[in-house]
Amino acid sequence: MNITLNEILIKLEHHLKNEHLKSSSQREDILRILYNSGKHLTAEELYDICKKSIPNLGIATIYRAIKLFCSIGVCTEIIIDNGITRYEINDNHHHDHLICSKCGIFVEIVSPEIEKIQKKISENYGFELVNHRLNLYGICPKCRAK
Secondary structure: OOOOHHHHHHHHHHHHHHOOOOOOHHHHHHHHHHHHHOOOEOHHHHHHHHOOOOOOOOHHHHHHHHHHHHHOOOEEEEEOOOOOEEEEEOOOOOOEEEEEOOOOOEEEEOOHHHHHHHHHHHHHOOOOOOOOOOEEEEOOHHHHOO
């Protein structure tokens, strides 16, 4: 990752102070677990991992924490075609995704060619591109072999 866990925790702490909100060890633990997973997790998957090490954790706490993380830009929400929402740490490194339509595996891709084409398309329509998200769907080699 291009950003350390400590940098993310500092960003969270600054936001909480600016908004006059209390720090929470549960919230920090959730963020730490999401960061260390290195995966694109659903809220339920994150909850299943977190409840093993965070006593008295409720699923609502996970949803509130994720909402906060996304609102301050430390986490990104990815809604995939099957309606499932996954979350990943925003590591300030732009990438797109290849997603298997059968097993749901995510592959992060970086393609300067795709970036150039997207910029060109936006310019052709008079848009100044400020952000984008590209998810490419297909069947991964493992699922095709079945």
